[in-house]
Amino acid sequence: EQDFGFLLRMLALRKIRPHIDRFIRLGDVPETLLDLRAKLSTGTIICEPWK
Numbered sequence: 001e002q003d004f005g006f007l008l009r010m011l012a013l014r015k016i017r018p019h020i021d022r023f024i025r026l027g028d029v030p031e032t033l034l035d036l037r038a039k040l041s042t043g044t045i046i047c048e049p050w051k
Contacts, residue, residue, distance in 0.1 A: 011018060 008018070
């Protein structure tokens with residue numbers, strides 16, 4: 001969550017205001033990654049926690 005907050009602050013400093021459509025956990029829904037690849041989007045940010 002801290003990494004995601006940092007990313008949003010960096011984007012805001014550059015006057016980039018991303019529209020967040022949804023939050024998902026790819027580990028919870030493995031086929032979601034395939035769905036994302038099949039759809040057109042202006043951008044996808046995938047944040048994974050450090051282990």
